[in-house]
Every structure is written in structure tokens, then in C-alpha cells.
Amino acid sequence: MAPPLELVVNDQKYPVHSDPDTRLLTVLRDELGLTGTKYGCGEGQCGACTVLIGGSPRRSCQVLLGEVVQPVTTIEGLEKDGHLHPVQQAFLDLDAFQCAYCTSGMIISSVALLTQKPDPSSTDIVQFMQGNICRCGTYPRIVDAIQRAAKSMEKQPR
């Protein structure tokens, strides 16, 4: 058996035994047990599997384990010392989900957006988030939540 690869996820080092050509999504969920990242399509079309790799949003169903060199952040890594990330808090406060299956991907994508653009207009949001599907149709509340998170991060940068 090949020696395990090493993956840094949410600031933690993991030895990983899956084949290098396994989808990152599968590794996160099935090997590391980080099931907050969801499968929605496996074709890069829905955004449910979005994670940050080196801070950039990537569809983990389209990334192979062997390609990952930078650290990965998943939804499980956003909460720090019992404090929700401002984006998580805003989603919670504005009830920006129904079944919430899309929520992990939405929150991670929003975090990526706010890193690139701390004060996005609603047009910026719509453009950036276009690749994330919410079948329950919670889009308007998600836009509001991102804007609220932007405000609270401006006051209290993380």
C-alpha cells in the first residue's frame, strides 16, 4: 500500500489513505467524516460541495485528492471557540435556509466572496453565487444574509 497522503483540513493534519484520484468530496465525507460538505450533483453544477482550498472556493466534487496542495477549509472549520463565523450567524439570524442541504456550500461560497469583496452589492452577490443551487428557493434571504454578514465583519474583522 502506498504511504498515506497528508491533507490539511481546518488547520488539522490528516493522513489520508484514499487513492490520489479519489474526489476530494468523497475523501472529506467518507474517509475523514467531515459530512458537512454535501453531494448534490457531482458535476460541478450545484455548489453544495464547495470548500475553500488555499482560501479560494472550489467544487470538491471536481477536485481530485492528488491535486490538493494547499490547506482546505470546510463548513466544520468556520466556527471558532464556540463562536459562529459572521456568515453562519447571519444565515442563522435571517433564517436563510429551509431544508438547509445547500447551506454549507452557500456559507462557504459567501465566505469566499466576502474575502474577495468585503462590501458586495447585490449584483456582485448574484454573480458570485450563481453556481450555487438552492432548490428550496431561499435565494433572497441568502443575499440579505451575505449583506448582513458584510456589515458585521466590517465592524469586527475576523
Place this chain on the structure above:
Amino acid sequence: MSSLLNKFAREPELEPERYEFREAPIHHFALDRRDFFKFFGAGIMVFAAAKDALALQESGGGRQNHSEELPKEITAWLHIGEDGSVTAFTGKVEIGQNIRTSLAQSVADELRVSFETVRMVMGDTQLTPFDMGTFGSRTTPTMAPQLRRVASAARELLLQTAAKEWNTAPEKLLAVNAKITDPASGRATTYADVARGKTLAQRIPDEDPMTPASEWTIAGKSLPKVDGRAFVTGRHQYTSDLRPAGLMYGKVLRAPSFGATMTSCDISAAQKFPAAVIVHDGDFVGAAASSENEADEAIAAIRAEWKETSQPSSSELFSYLKQNVASDEPSDLTQSGSIPDGLAAATHRLEATYTVAYIAHAPLEPRAAVAEWKDGKLTVRTGTQRPFATRDALAEAFHLAKENVRVIVPDTGSAYGGKHTPDAALEAARLARATGKPVKIVWTREEEFTWSYFRPAGVIEIKSGVAADGKLTAWEFHNYNSGAAGIGTPYTVPNQHIEFHPVRSPLRQGSYRGLAATANHFARESHMDDLAHAAAMDPLDFRLKNISDPRLRDVFQAAAESFGWPAKKTKPGQGFGIGGGIEKSGYVATCTEISTDDARGAIRVVRVVTAFDCGAIVNPDGLRNQIMGANIMGLGGALFEAMAFNGGRITNARFARYRVPRFRDVPDMEIVLMDRKDIPSAGAGETPLVGLAPAIGNAIFDATGVRRTTLPLAPRA
């Protein structure tokens, strides 16, 4: 087993809603008091039996004749523990419609405890009472009042118990905030103290007044979702996230096309994968392995041959539907007056045909199940809207007594009427039996798009007449295949003939949010628009002239007022439309503004105003979220969603080819809620959707002068 899988896979569910009512089994829940308290701990327990429940359900369908047996049937119960904890049990499931929260609100309200005290146990065939399923917008109108009555009976029982201990009359005591006080003597005690050491079980009395909506303090408010934090942190475990020890991943070999039968199957190459277990049982062929990749590889190594049959394609769908009427089936028929007389009395006569495509639910969490066998007993966790029907299907497939099958529904990644069938549960259970380990099945997106079932397609033909004064004189309406929900016209017409014609559907079809009401409203409200123009009247005025129901009038007027109807065009390509109706005791009217781009034929919905009346509102924020969601979801079916199929294969079984609404499609939305505290609450998950498609079609007509009679309205845009 395999023949049963086939039964569920092949049998088309004609007019699914009636189908569901008809098959509901009467379940005798043998409630054993001692077992109950052993399981849940001492305290106080109150339950509602089906007689009470039935009075609150408008289900009908031949259940009444079982009335002598009904007292055994329990529909909801509630337990107050020795620590004052309150647990309410219902067979309903949470699929994103927010009932875990709204039902807890109702219980808390009635029991006079804080919202946080109440825990809901839902959708577990071992712990919760029987329930037909979570569909048809029936949770709020039926389950919420049942739980309210149970909670109010529990409150009375607490008061009586305390009164007995204090040697006073229960009417003299007050129940507030989980405490009982006696204002006369100043004595006070908590619910926890009253429940301590007791094993009291009581059925709710026949007469048991509920708190009127005008006096609700917890229900009627917007409260944050129960478990909200688990969702935003990714901690909540959907079925597809479960990973019990020893878990194996299952995959099923699918036929190449609908209607194909297996002629030969060679699994020898697949058996060379040491880690995989292959099951070949009839024409069920599946594999389970310790990883998804291995299961995939094993399935890929199986050599199967199939005999395919000729299947209709989507390009010939509508003529196929007209030619395949299942004439032996009885069809719904409403008749009054005479159509020829009505047409003769008309000054304007119209005739038109409308079509609606098959569409997919495409819930973001695909069907999933985790099955595990232990000592001859089967436990399946699965995202289904019908846990008890799933249990029954499993019991039948594996020849088990129902008590030996337990189905548990984790809060699920949505369903929209699409998760009624037990497919994934059966598949996982079959593989788990072979492996002796827990097996998880998660359908791929392509499987979900192909092997689930679809909202029925349909053809609707209307013939109508209107008199010189703008009053309808004749209304003949034929619906082929899409269904009878919402088929009746809410307008006053003396001469009517309204008929539903079941058809042998070429695709597996079933329930869907709004179901046939969407198709029937689309046809009716598009047609009403054409009639208004024929009669040279404003579309709103024309409707109001033919409406006698005041609640329908009110929602039309409320939507129009908030929209600014009639609106003036200020830009090229702009158009305004209105549509609405009554469905499942809810009233809706929708106004839309659209813009067209002539060069590309693209349609953009710019603005939507929805006025909605569903009686007394339980959670306004949750309701707004539902209506917004219904509108956005409805936008897809209205504008661009349609299954494409050819030779028994779905040719757009991917999100890249099957367009669903995304951020950019979202219009400005305004929601006008008519809170009718004097009227019992109706469900709200579906009805808000039905006015949207016709309102958009009517706005396109307003902008372009061209009537589009097909759903989706703008498939290529």
C-alpha cells in the same frame, strides 16, 4: 423481493393524491402504558385517538366505515417528564417546510411553556404514531390542531392533578410558564413537580377547546428554526451523512432504458473484487463495498444484457397522451347546466389547448437510505415523506412482521412531493441483508433525475363562452393525465363540464408540490385572460365580475393594490399579468411584471406580488419563506423546466442540461399575507405556487401580444 422492487419501480401512480388516500391502512397501535413509561420515563402522557383526528381531517376516501375500531388508533401524543421536559410525537417529517419549529410553537402555546422546552420526535415508526405521510399541505390544518388539543388536554390534566393535591377546584388555578399557581392561596408548583413520580396516561376528551388564534402568544410569531445552529455548522446529519460502524456503500445496476428487461447477467468479473458483495436477485443487481469507488467498479464489471422496448419520446408526448387515455378508469366529472346552451348564450366563444411538460423535483439531497439488520430486525434510516408506507413496503418485500421493521426519517434535504416511494430503502435493505453490515445507498444526481418519478405532464382543452356583460356562460374543461387537483373553476359559471381523463403515462409519475393544480390554474387563468381581452375588459375587472367567493376577491384586490394594477408600461418589452385561485383551502393571487428581449426571445420575470390567505397564520416568517420558495421553485416549471426523453432514456438528467432557478432568476418579490385569525389554518407549502405560471404567461401576452400555451413558457430562453 425483486418483483416487489419492480412493482414500485414500474407502477405509475395515477392521480397520486387520491391514490395515497385510498391505500392508507388502518393501523392499530396497541398502546401499552407500562411500556410507554418504561421507555420515556415517568410523568404525564396525553394522546389523541383517530376519532378526534378524523374530525379534523378532510381526507375522506372510505375510512369512516371503520369507526368502531378507531379509538385504538393514536395519531399524536405528548409526554411531560419528571424534569418538566415536554416531548411531542408525530409521524410527520421535516423536509425543510419548518414544521419541527411550527408544531413545537403550537404545543408550547397550548401547554403554556416556553418554546425551548418542547422537543418534537418525528417520523420514526417505532416511536411516533402512524401517519399516512407528509404531503398535500396537510400538516398545518390537521397535525397542528391535533397536537394543540393534546397539549391543551395535558394542561388540563396538570391543573386537575394539582387541584386534587391542594384540595381545590381546577378552575381556580392558573397555568402559566410551566407553573401552576393558586391566586387565592398563593401556592405555586411547577409542571415538573406535578409530573414527578406519576405514570398518568389520558386520552384527550371529546370537547376540548383550543386557544383561539387571536390569543396565541408563541404560535403566530416568527421564531428561529429549531436546530438552526446544527444546520449552519454542517453538524446536522442527513441520511446521506450517516456513517454507522462497519458501513458499506451500495450501488445498483440500472437498466439502460425504461421498460428494458434483463435477458442475461454475468457477475463473475465483479466477484473478483474481494471487497465487494454482489447481489443478484431476479432483476435486482447491486453491489456493496467498503467505499463508493469500489462499489462503482464492481457494478461496472457486471456484464448484463437487456431487451429494450420501444418508448415514446418527449417530442411526441402530447399526441401520445391524447391517444393513450385509460378509458376503463373512472374519471372525475363535474357537470351543471348545458354547454351548448351556455355557448349559444355567449357573445364571445373561445377554444384553446394547453400543455404541461413532465418536470423533476430534483431535491438537492438525492434519495438516500441506510439499512441495518440485527437479529432478524431491520432498521432503515431514509429521507422519505412516508415513513410508515416505507416500513410496510419493507415488511412486504422481506416477509417480515411490521413490528420488526423500523423506519426513521432524519430531517431531510427537501422533497417537494418527490420522496414518496421506498426505492432507496428497499435497495439498501436488500444489500444490507447480503452483507450483514449496514449499507448506505445515495442516488447519484443522474439516478435521481432518471429513476425517481416526475410531475405528470398533461394536455388541457378548454371551450368557453362569455356574454356581452362580461359574465361567463359556458366552461368546458378536459384535463388529460396531469390530474384533478385544482380542476374546478372558482368562478361562477352556470354551464360547466369539467373532466379529468387518466392516461397510461409513458413515464413514472407521482406527487409534486402543487401537483395538477399548477397545470389546471395555468390553463384556466391563461384562458380567463384571453376571455377578458375578447370581452374588452381589464383582466382583473373581468375576474372580479365572475367571482362570488369574498376571500378570492380579497386576495385578487390585495395583490392588485400592492402591485399597482393596472400598471402603465414605461419600457419596451414590458408586460404585466395576473392570475390566482383557490387550492387546498388557501387563496392566492399573483401579479407579475416581465420583460422580453425580442432579439433572443428571452423572458425575465422582474417583479412578483403574491397575496395569500391561508386562514390564521402560525409563523409569519416561516410562511413568507415558504411562499418565496414556492414562487422561486415555480419559476422553473413556469419558464424552463421540462424532462427531455428519447428511446426510454432521459436525455437531460444533469443540472447542466436541466435548468433550475438560480440567483439570477430571482425577481423582486412582495408578499401580502392576509392573516385571518377567525379561520382555521390551511397548509401553505403548495398553493402559493399556482398563480405564478399563468401570471407570467399573461404578462408575456401583455408584452408581446402572443399567447403561449405551453409550460414551460420559455424553454430555450
